[in-house]
Amino acid sequence: MHESTARAPRIGVMGGTFDPIHHGHLVAASEVAHSFDLDEVVFVPTGRPWQKQDVSPSEHRYLMTVIATASNPDFTVSRVDVDREGPTYTIDTLRDLKRERPDAELFFITGADAVAQILSWRDHDELWDLAHFVAVSRPGHVLSTDGLPTENVSQLEVPALSISSTACRERVADGQPVWYLVPDGVVQYIAKHHLYRSRT
Numbered sequence: 418m419h420e421s422t423a424r425a426p427r428i429g430v431m432g433g434t435f436d437p438i439h440h441g442h443l444v445a446a447s448e449v450a451h452s453f454d455l456d457e458v459v460f461v462p463t464g465r466p467w468q469k470q471d472v473s474p475s476e477h478r479y480l481m482t483v484i485a486t487a488s489n490p491d492f493t494v495s496r497v498d499v500d501r502e503g504p505t506y507t508i509d510t511l512r513d514l515k516r517e518r519p520d521a522e523l524f525f526i527t528g529a530d531a532v533a534q535i536l537s538w539r540d541h542d543e544l545w546d547l548a549h550f551v552a553v554s555r556p557g558h559v560l561s562t563d564g565l566p567t568e569n570v571s572q573l574e575v576p577a578l579s580i581s582s583t584a585c586r587e588r589v590a591d592g593q594p595v596w597y598l599v600p601d602g603v604v605q606y607i608a609k610h611h612l613y614r615s616r617t
């Protein structure tokens with residue numbers, strides 16, 4: 418009998434509010450893809466994030482994510498969170514992606530700030546069955562995975578880009594440029610749709 422040697426697809430999952438998506442997100446995803454030999458990274462814009470208020474409509478955030486990732490054939494964008502009713506919890510994201518891709522091995526990518534919160538996430542003790550977690554460094558945050566299961570969580574130093582979506586929104590509201598902090602198409606999308614004109 419012919420035995421297949423094909424390995425399970427290794428898929429990165431980059432969850433975020435992406436309000437707007439910026440180069441910090443893109444570099445983190447690219448670095449994890451390289452270091453963990455991933456076949457694809459799926460960006461998953463949140464629907465309504467459970468910890469954040471005053472978030473832009475999900476269709477804007479979804480479309481900016483599509484624009485930002487379009488030039489990389491290994492990057493895709495999923496609507497699982499945007500299309501689900503109610504607040505977004507990562508456990509639901511991973512369950513839905515696993516249902517869509519039962520053969521895949523999932524790698525959830527998270528910045529140093531977000532990984533420090535994981536133990537407050539809904540059903541966090543079930544997260545480890547669904548994905549391996551990769552915590553990446555982020556300027557201004559100490560990268561620590563203390564208290565998390567070592568076999569399920571890795572750390573990765575990535576080039577330090579001191580960019581946040583909050584700072585991008587504030588710059589636009591103040592009339593400052595966001596060129597080169599976010600991809601060119603995202604700059605144009607923000608201008609065309611008059612996003613972030615006032616501070617929220």
Ligand code: ATP
Nearest residue numbers: 432433434435441527528531555578580581582583
């Ligand atoms: P906000 O300023 O609105 O809170 P954000 O810049 O933190 O947004 P999110 O969409 O909330 O962006 O982040 C999605 C994921 O990307 C999180 O895991 C976050 O830690 C990570 N991340 C965001 N910016 C960076 C960065 N500059 N370097 C590394 N990781 C980042």
